[in-house]
Amino acid sequence: MKEKLLLVDDEADFLDVLSEFLGGEGYQCVTARDGKEALEVLAKTPIDLLLSDINMPGMKGFELIKEARRLYPALKCALITAYDVRDYLFMAKNYNIGNIITKTTPFNFEEVRLLVRNILTEDVFGLDRYVHGGVKSIQVRNTNEIEGVIQNIVGGMPDLRHKRKFRQALNEIIVNAVYYGAKRERGDRKDSWPQEVTLTPEEEIVVQWGADDEKAGVAVRDQKGVLTKEEVLYWLERNASKDEEGISIGLLDEHGKGLFISRETIDRFIVNIKRGNTTEIVMLNYKEGLYDGYRPLWIQEF
C-alpha cells in the first residue's frame, strides 16, 4: 500500500513540483494551501506523514502540527522552510519538532527523499543510507584510540571541506559518545571524567566514514540510546538564543555547546535515536557550492 503524504504550502508552484517528485518516489501525495485546508484533508483522509511549510498566511506550520497531533496523536510530522532554521529552534523545542527541511539551491531532492523515507520507515541507522559509495567502519574500545581513528578518517578523505572544523566536531562527538553515551558520565561533571576509559563489547562505539560524488561523511553510533531529542533541542536552542545584549545564553555553559557548534560547522548534522538502544550522529559535508541555503533540523527519535 502506498503511503500517503499531505503536503502543505502556500507556494502552489512548490507544492506542484514537490508532489510530482514524491509521487515519482512512490508516495501518494495530497496537497493543501494552508493550515485550515490541511486539517480538512486530515479529517477526511488517513495520512501517514504531514509535511508543512512554516510561514504561511493564517495558521503557521507549528500551529498546524500542534493541532494535527492533538487530533491524530500517531501522525508523523515534519516542517519545511525557506528561512533560517536557527530562528525556529525555540519553536521547535516548544513544539517538540525534530525535522525541519530547508529549501536549498539547488533543491536537495535526495535529502527530502531520505528524510521522508526515514521518518516513515524508522529505518535510519548506518552511514550507507546517507553516503552512496563504500562505507568503512571501525570500533572504538578505548579513549586512547580516538586520536588515531580521527587521523585515519580525516586523512583518508582528501576532498573533505573544512577539515579542521570537521576534525573538531568529530572529536567532540566521539568523546561524548564514549563518556556520555556509553559510560553515562554526567555532562556537567566533565572535570571528573576519567582520563582513560575502556569500553566493553556492549559499550563499543562504531565509527563509519565514506564519501560519494556529492559529499563526505561520518557516523558515530553508540549502543545505549541515552541522548534524547528533547535534550538535543534544548541545547541547540539554548546556544542559538541570544540575550538582550546579543550574547549567546549558553555561552558560559560548561557543556552542551558541542552539539550546537558541530551543527553550525557541519553541512548536515543528523541525530538518530532509538530510545534506550542506539544513538547515531551523522555528519555530512557537501562539496563546494552544493545546496546553499539554510541547514535543516534533522533529529529522528523513536
Added chain:
Amino acid sequence: MNIANILLVSIDLPQLSSQLEEHGYNPLVVADIPSIIDIDVPFAVVLIHQNAIGEALAEDMERLYFVSKGAPIGVLISDHTHLSDGLTRALDQGTLERVYLHEVESGLATSRIDRMYLGAGLDTIARAYQQAEDDKELLSKEISLRNRLHEHERELNIMGSITSGLVVVDMTDKIFLMNEYARRLLRIAKNDVVGLAFREVLPDKVSRLAENALKRISGEWKHHEIKKITFDETVLEIAAYRMNDYEHRPVGLLMLINDITEQENTTVQLYRSEKLATLGTMLSGMAHELRNPLSIISARSQMALRKADWDKAWAAKTFESIDGQVNRCAGILNSLLEYTRYKATQQALHKLGDILDETLTHVEYQSIFDAITVEKDYQNGLVVFGDRSRFVQIFLNIILNAADAMAGKGVLKISARADKDSKVLVEIHDTGSGVDAAAKDRIFDPFFTTKDPGKGTGLGLAVAYKIIQDSGGEIWFTSEPGSTSFFVRLPSGKRKVYEGKTASG
C-alpha cells in the same frame, strides 16, 4: 521741555527763520553738519537741508545726540519746498513736532530719511517726544538708557562677542550692521561694509535670500523665516527676521547666521545609517524571499533533467513555472536596486502616488505581506518636491511598522489627498495592535523600538520625522487597538514650482 532752540543746518531761508521767531522759536543756523558740534545750547529739532547730507551721516547723527546732551531731538530732512510748506503749516497750527511726525509717516521720507530713521532711532525719539508731554522723567530715562546702551555696546563689543553672524540690511538695501562673525562665516574680506549695497557685499546665495525676504517684508511676514544654504563646505542656517520700529513698521531685515555643518553632517549620517540599516533588513529579507523561487526553479530544472519522456503539457507547466519564478526573483532584485538608485538630495518633482506605489513594491513581496490586504485611495494630481528616496524612506518605515503591528494579517489602507494651505496629506491606516501608551510619547525618539533585538533599528520613525520636518511637513498619528493611522502632511510640489517660476522671473 524746551524745544525753543531749532537748529537749521545749511538752510538759508530768511522767511523761515522769521516765521520761527514769530512763533517763539529760536532758530540757530549752522553751515553744515560737522558744525553742529559747536552749538552749546540744548536744541530740540534739527532741520537739515537735503543737500547738506554727506555719506557719513550716521556718524554725524551720533554726534548730534552727543551735542543735544540727551535732550530729545527731532530731525527733518527735506528740500526747501517741503520744508517751508510743512513748517508753515505746522507753525500756523502750533504743532511743529506733529509736522515732523506727520511728514515721516506720510512717506515724505526719502530713502535718506529711512536710513536715518533706522540708524538714529528717530522714531524712538519722536515717540519719546510725544510721551514727554506726559512723562518727562520716563523720557529722560529712556534716552539715558539708549545712550548707556550705546556706550556699553562700544565698551563690551556685544556684536563681536556673539558666535552667530548678525547682518542687518535696511530698507534702502544697504548694509546697516554686520558683526565680525558674519564676516567670517560669509567669507567677506572687506572690513568696512556698512552703508554699502548688500548685493555688492553678501555672497550670491545669501544676497538672493535677502532680496527675496526684503521683497516680502512689507507684506505678510511670519515672525521669522529659516533657510539652509550650503556655502563651500559649510552649511549655514540663516534666520531672517523683520526689524520693526515701535509702531510695528518694517525698518529693515535682520539675518542671524549659524554654522550648522556639524549638526547637518550628523543628520546626513543618521540618514545614511538608517538607509544602510533598512538596506540590511531589506537584504536579509531578500535573501529569504529569493530562497523560495530559487528552490522552485532548481527543483523544476532537476525534474526536467531526469525526466525521460516530456509530454507537451508537462513541459509547458515546468517552463512556465521556471519562467514565473525567474521573474519573481528579478522583481525582488529590482526593488532593491530602486531603493539604492537614488542619491541623496536629488531634488525633483514627484507624483505622490508613484512614490507610494514604489514604496509598496519594496515591501509587498515580503512574506509578512502575504495576508495583508492593501487598499489604495490616491487623489489625482498630487505632487511633492524633494528627494525621492527620502520620501520613500518615510513611507517605507511607516508601512513596515504597520505590517509589524498587524503581525502579517489585516488591512493596510493608504490614502492621499490635497489638504489646506497647499499641502498634501497621506494617511497610512492599519488594523494592527496599535501603539501602546508607553510607546506613544517616544515613538519618534531615535533608537526607540518595540521590536525584537536585531529586528528594528529604532531609527525608522525618528528619521521619518526628521525628513518630514526638514521638508516643512508634519507627522502625527492616532491609535487604538485595531485602528492606527499615521498622517504625513507635506508641502505640495505645485507651490514649489510656482515659487521657482516667480524667482526665475
